[in-house]
Amino acid sequence: MISVPNFAPLLAGFWFRDAASTGAADVDWLYFFILWLSVFFFFLITALTVAFVARYYARPGHAAEHTPHHNNALEAAWSIFPGFLVVAIFYWGFTGYLDLRTPPENAYEIRVVAKKWNWSFMYPNGVVDPNLHVPADQPVKLVMSSDDVLHSLYIPAFRVKMDVVPGRYSTLWFEATKPNDESYDQAIDATTTGSDENGYDLFCTEYCGQGHSAMLAKVIVHKSGTFETWLEDAAKIDPASSPVELGKDIWKYRGCAQCHSVDGAKGTGPTWKDTYGTEQATDKGEVTVDENYIRESILNPMAKIRDGYKGVMPSYQGQLKDAEIASVIWYIKSLKEGEEVAASWDEIGGVPGQEETPAEEGADGDEPADAEEPAEPADAAPADEQ
Amino acid sequence: MISQSREHSLLEAITADPSRKVYIPQGRSYLQNPPGTTFWQGVASWVFTLDHKRIGVMYLCGVMFSFLLGGLFAGAVRMELWNGTPDLLGDTLQTAQDNYNQMFTLHGAVMTFLFIIPSIPAALGNIFLPMMLGAKDVAFPRMNLASFYLWCSGAIFFIATLLTSGLDTGWTFYTPYSTTTSTSVILATMGVFILGFSSIFTGLNFVVTVNTMRPKGMTWFKMPLFLWGIYATAIIQVLATPVLAITLVLLMCERLMGIGIFDPLLGGDPVLYQHFFWFYSHPAVYIMILPGMAIISEVIPVYSRKHIFGYTFIAYSSIAIALLGFLVWGHHMFTSTESKLAAVIFSALTFTVSIPSAIKVFNWLATMYKGSIHLNTAMLYALAFIIQFTIGGLTGLFLGALAVDVHLHDTYFVVAHFHYVMMGSTLIAFLAGIHHWWPKMFGKMYNERLAQIASGLVFIGFNLTFFPQFILGTQGMPRRYAAYKPEFQFLHQLSTSGYFVLGAGLVMAAAVLIYSLFRGKKAPNNPWGAATLEWKCCSPPTTANFEIQPWTGSPYVYDDFVFDPDEGGYVEVLPDLHRSAAVPAERPAVPATH
Numbered sequence: 001m002i003s004v005p006n007f008a009p010l011l012a013g014f015w016f017r018d019a020a021s022t023g024a025a026d027v028d029w030l031y032f033f034i035l036w037l038s039v040f041f042f043f044l045i046t047a048l049t050v051a052f053v054a055r056y057y058a059r060p061g062h063a064a065e066h067t068p069h070h071n072n073a074l075e076a077a078w079s080i081f082p083g084f085l086v087v088a089i090f091y092w093g094f095t096g097y098l099d100l101r102t103p104p105e106n107a108y109e110i111r112v113v114a115k116k117w118n119w120s121f122m123y124p125n126g127v128v129d130p131n132l133h134v135p136a137d138q139p140v141k142l143v144m145s146s147d148d149v150l151h152s153l154y155i156p157a158f159r160v161k162m163d164v165v166p167g168r169y170s171t172l173w174f175e176a177t178k179p180n181d182e183s184y185d186q187a188i189d190a191t192t193t194g195s196d197e198n199g200y201d202l203f204c205t206e207y208c209g210q211g212h213s214a215m216l217a218k219v220i221v222h223k224s225g226t227f228e229t230w231l232e233d234a235a236k237i238d239p240a241s242s243p244v245e246l247g248k249d250i251w252k253y254r255g256c257a258q259c260h261s262v263d264g265a266k267g268t269g270p271t272w273k274d275t276y277g278t279e280q281a282t283d284k285g286e287v288t289v290d291e292n293y294i295r296e297s298i299l300n301p302m303a304k305i306r307d308g309y310k311g312v313m314p315s316y317q318g319q320l321k322d323a324e325i326a327s328v329i330w331y332i333k334s335l336k337e338g339e340e341v342a343a344s345w346d347e348i349g350g351v352p353g354q355e356e357t358p359a360e361e362g363a364d365g366d367e368p369a370d371a372e373e374p375a376e377p378a379d380a381a382p383a384d385e386q
Numbered sequence: 387m388i389s390q391s392r393e394h395s396l397l398e399a400i401t402a403d404p405s406r407k408v409y410i411p412q413g414r415s416y417l418q419n420p421p422g423t424t425f426w427q428g429v430a431s432w433v434f435t436l437d438h439k440r441i442g443v444m445y446l447c448g449v450m451f452s453f454l455l456g457g458l459f460a461g462a463v464r465m466e467l468w469n470g471t472p473d474l475l476g477d478t479l480q481t482a483q484d485n486y487n488q489m490f491t492l493h494g495a496v497m498t499f500l501f502i503i504p505s506i507p508a509a510l511g512n513i514f515l516p517m518m519l520g521a522k523d524v525a526f527p528r529m530n531l532a533s534f535y536l537w538c539s540g541a542i543f544f545i546a547t548l549l550t551s552g553l554d555t556g557w558t559f560y561t562p563y564s565t566t567t568s569t570s571v572i573l574a575t576m577g578v579f580i581l582g583f584s585s586i587f588t589g590l591n592f593v594v595t596v597n598t599m600r601p602k603g604m605t606w607f608k609m610p611l612f613l614w615g616i617y618a619t620a621i622i623q624v625l626a627t628p629v630l631a632i633t634l635v636l637l638m639c640e641r642l643m644g645i646g647i648f649d650p651l652l653g654g655d656p657v658l659y660q661h662f663f664w665f666y667s668h669p670a671v672y673i674m675i676l677p678g679m680a681i682i683s684e685v686i687p688v689y690s691r692k693h694i695f696g697y698t699f700i701a702y703s704s705i706a707i708a709l710l711g712f713l714v715w716g717h718h719m720f721t722s723t724e725s726k727l728a729a730v731i732f733s734a735l736t737f738t739v740s741i742p743s744a745i746k747v748f749n750w751l752a753t754m755y756k757g758s759i760h761l762n763t764a765m766l767y768a769l770a771f772i773i774q775f776t777i778g779g780l781t782g783l784f785l786g787a788l789a790v791d792v793h794l795h796d797t798y799f800v801v802a803h804f805h806y807v808m809m810g811s812t813l814i815a816f817l818a819g820i821h822h823w824w825p826k827m828f829g830k831m832y833n834e835r836l837a838q839i840a841s842g843l844v845f846i847g848f849n850l851t852f853f854p855q856f857i858l859g860t861q862g863m864p865r866r867y868a869a870y871k872p873e874f875q876f877l878h879q880l881s882t883s884g885y886f887v888l889g890a891g892l893v894m895a896a897a898v899l900i901y902s903l904f905r906g907k908k909a910p911n912n913p914w915g916a917a918t919l920e921w922k923c924c925s926p927p928t929t930a931n932f933e934i935q936p937w938t939g940s941p942y943v944y945d946d947f948v949f950d951p952d953e954g955g956y957v958e959v960l961p962d963l964h965r966s967a968a969v970p971a972e973r974p975a976v977p978a979t980h
Binding site: 016017026027030031034035037038041042045046048049052053056057058062063064065066067069070071074075078079082083086087089090092093094095096097098099100101148149150152154156157159160161162163165166167168170201203204205206207208209210211212213214265266267268310312 | 479690691692730744760788942
């Protein structure tokens with residue numbers, strides 16, 4: 001950036017997490033410049049304070065001396081000299097900020113939807129993931145919006161942050177430099193792990209209510225070339241799983257688990273355990289918790305609000321495919337004792353969104369896992385198997 | 387040394403001729419009622435008092451109670467953060483999170499609106515602003531009392547908030563969260579609205595008082611710096627507070643009547659709310675810190691026995707800070723999606739505020755140079771102020787620098803920074819002021835040694851609590867989090883430990899002061915040898931303050947003050963009247979003009 005000694009390595013580990021983006025080095029450089037400047041002035045002022053007290057403390061035989069009441073040259077000097085320093089700090093902060101706010105033309109774009117209290121990262125091919133997957137060494141631009149209140153997306157390792165504001169799009173960009181996809185394990189929950197080993201931390205930093213401190217995600221940086229593979233794989237529904245397991249994954253990774261328990265505990269929303277088929281009081285009268293009610297509650301949560309709960313759930317309209325909603329319903333059914341649930345995709349007519357592809361190409365219809373073609377974008381082809 | 391011998395000769399002079407001591411008549415304390423007053427008359431004499439000192443004492447009790455309340459909320463927050471899982475404040479995760487959110491919101495709201503904004507101006511300013519002018523009262527005593535009762539009404543709204551469904555919006559009431567949460571936002575914002583009027587009344591009163599009631603000979607640049615600081619504060623109170631009031635009315639309109647102003651679903655803009663809010667709340671930061679700087683500018687010269695250095699620079703810097711403070715609100719919003727251009731302009735303006743603040747620190751240091759530094763409790767707090775304000779100010783450079791702010795914004799770095807300014811500076815200055823003026827306010831001396839120990843505990847406790855938070859913030863710990871990751875635990879535990887040391891120091895300081903009310907030695911008129919007018923009357927003052935009009939000299943020249951062992955305090959020594967034949971030997975006693 002500038003040919004001034006680099007202060008960063010000293011004490012860096014103590015102050016900062018590892019820098020993992022191209023912009024981080026400039027931010028850290030300026031941080032340490034200000035830090036060492038501050039350390040200098042702090043010690044200067046403290047040393048003078050201590051020295052004056054030690055030298056001039058009141059004691060017998062010592063009295064205050066008359067010294068000038070002001071000295072314009074001296075006072076002008078200590079007004080102007082710090083002035084130069086702050087102009088320099090301002091300038092470096094300003095140029096660094098412009099870099100942070102100006103995404104390159106060729107940036108890969110990911111849509112981000114924030115809602116109380118989870119993140120959804122949407123990729124061009126329709127994949128929606130609770131964690132942010134990005135390619136290494138390529139600029140990535142996040143286009144963010146909020147479904148409810150203010151949120152703020154913060155990735156400490158990249159030194160980037162931007163508020164997510166309802167009613168407008170905000171953007172943020174970075175270029176990740178250090179891949180961490182090797183140690184990444186999807187099964188580890190973003191909310192409970194600590195270190196960067198399982199992805200860089202992603203926090204919500206604008207207070208958004210009850211689950212603010214649980215509104216977390218991980219950033220997984222894929223090595224050059226492997227991001228595309230991940231994206232293709234993610235577009236497929238794993239045929240080895242069952243509808244119930246897909247529903248469970250959606251519950252866990254798409255923000256349901258923050259409010260709805262599956263063990264009977266009372267959360268922000270009603271528990272899913274033993275709830276299917278029951279009669280429940282709502283603000284619009286008694287309802288039976290059946291497929292229609294669950295579907296309506298996912299797409300239009302304010303329609304009927306269960307007694308004893310506040311209407312705080314955001315809508316999932318346009319964010320879950322019909323097959324995924326169906327899977328959530330299967331999962332809720334499975335949490336009711338004695339309820340019969342589909343144990344495999346076959347029982348409900350095959351893996352949603354994939355059974356047509358082999359048929360068209362005349363390939364082996366029993367092996368949908370081998371389908372080469374990426375899945376359709378989210379809202380382009382909602383398959384309705386129910 | 388010259389001064390040493392001067393002190394000696396002054397002492398000899400008053401021993402030889404006690405009439406050279408400036409005579410200060412004693413009278414009935416403003417705290418007492420005439421003999422024969424019944425209990426209810428006594429109560430009424432306080433409830434309906436127009437005496438600025440009694441109103442100041444009532445304010446002092448009120449703000450100290452609020453501070454205790456806010457401090458207990460802070461304790462709940464810090465104890466919850468002893469470990470990374472929200473488990474202390476509720477049985478389930480959800481109730482613990484909810485209660486944590488309530489605790490940090492109430493801590494912030496109570497400390498800001500009920501404690502720190504009125505603390506120095508309304509309590510100490512009320513008592514000492516008229517006295518420093520040699521006046522009997524403020525310009526509008528009834529408005530002054532009205533201001534106190536407005537404060538009480540605001541406090542009642544806050545208590546009502548607590549007793550109903552609480553508040554969980556954060557003290558900033560950001561929309562659209564504040565228009566959608568089910569907690570008592572309306573009650574709390576009504577409280578803030580009313581407190582705003584209390585603040586405006588106080589400010590208006592002080593502006594008029596300083597403009598119209600300065601005694602003969604006290605020109606603007608002969609005023610004590612405390613008055614400059616309070617005057618600058620009062621200007622902000624009068625000009626900025628109405629904006630907050632309007633903003634909160636708009637918020638209430640949206641919440642109660644669904645009028646779309648801030649909520650995008652109704653066609654509004656949530657970022658607009660932030661602009662409105664910080665247009666008041668950034669100047670409010672200077673409402674909080676300027677009076678603190680003003681106290682330090684009084685305390686340091688007195689205990690260094692030196693004239694303040696660079697009076698004019700300090701006076702102008704207060705006004706500069708007050709005016710520039712209106713132009714920097716956007717630095718709270720660098721990551722709020724405000725435009726790049728706005729961010730750059732606000733950043734540049736922000737850095738201009740750092741200069742007048744730096745000037746003050748250097749001037750205080752230069753004041754101590756070649757002084758005779760008495761390490762009384764008030765001075766110890768003033769030294770702590772210099773160190774902590776320096777840290778608070780320097781860390782402001784990180785946050786003003788745009789690129790660095792993006793990383794640090796809304797993390798614990800910001801929490802630590804503003805606590806260093808609000809608490810490490812303003813509260814510490816408030817404590818310095820209380821210890822400095824305690825003998826004058828209540829006529830009692832406290833135990834100096836114990837008060838010094840308490841100030842040491844406060845210093846250690848404060849830094850232990852808040853310094854680790856700078857590191858937490860740099861590492862990426864977001865603020866307002868009920869839960870955190872294991873690697874942050876050690877620093878959080880240091881911080882929580884600091885809370886208890888700080889709490890112990892504050893409890894000890896309070897105990898020492900309260901004990902002195904009952905068992906303290908009677909205070910002399912001028913225990914520290916200060917030259918400002920409030921010390922030129924008896925301790926505690928009479929209702930009229932000055933039975934005879936005090937002589938208005940320089941507020942920072944201590945040459946004519948000497949410690950008189952007979953009085954147990956300092957006395958002002960008159961020039962040798964026998965040698966100057968033109969002046970009669972009798973004291974030229976001018977009766978008070980009020």
